[in-house]
Every structure is written in structure tokens, then in C-alpha cells.
Amino acid sequence: MEITDFLWLPRVEEKIESKHGVTREEVEQVLDRQPRVRRWQRGKFQGEDVYRALGRSDGGRYLTVFFIYKQTGEALILSARAMDAKERRSYAKK
Numbered sequence: 001m002e003i004t005d006f007l008w009l010p011r012v013e014e015k016i017e018s019k020h021g022v023t024r025e026e027v028e029q030v031l032d033r034q035p036r037v038r039r040w041q042r043g044k045f046q047g048e049d050v051y052r053a054l055g056r057s058d059g060g061r062y063l064t065v066f067f068i069y070k071q072t073g074e075a076l077i078l079s080a081r082a083m084d085a086k087e088r089r090s091y092a093k094k
Contacts, residue, residue: 005075007077
């Protein structure tokens with residue numbers, strides 16, 4: 001899966017930063033650094049499923065990012081937060 005660009009909705013970006021303390025830059029860093037990605041759930045539209053990415057930002061934060069992978073190669077960001085303990089163990093096995 002190759003992400004060619006990021007799509008941000010202003011309300012999603014604001015929520016991620018205010019509720020979870022994660023910046024837009026950190027999310028994009030995680031997705032640029034070959035995170036561990038798996039399909040999370042089937043999307044509403046064929047070929048546009050929801051994915052979960054586990055990775056680290058340039059600052060070393062362990063983050064979980066949820067996004068829709070568009071057929072155009074773009075990632076529509078849905079949410080991002082710090083990894084929980086189970087996700088960190090899973091990521092450490094990488």
C-alpha cells in the first residue's frame with residue numbers, strides 16, 4: 001500500500017489534537033515511515049476500507065492512526081491516538 005497524499009477534515013484534525021494531543025505532522029510522519037498496517041473494517045464504499053496503522057513519529061511517540069485508503073492512493077485520516085499497551089506489544093513484535 002502506497003499513500004500518495006493525506007486528506008484532512010478540519011473537525012477531525014482539531015479533535016485529534018485537542019482530545020488526543022496528536023499533531024497533523026506526527027500522523028503524517030507515522031504513515032510515511034512504513035508503519036504496521038492492517039485492514040480494520042470494511043468500508044462503506046467498495047475499495048475504500050478502514051485501516052489501522054501502528055508506528056512511531058519522528059519524536060519517538062508510539063501512535064495508532066485510523067484512515068480510509070482511497071482508490072486514488074490518498075489516506076483520509078479518521079483518528080489518531082497514543083498506542084495502548086496491547087498495541088505496543090503487537091508493534092514490538094514487528
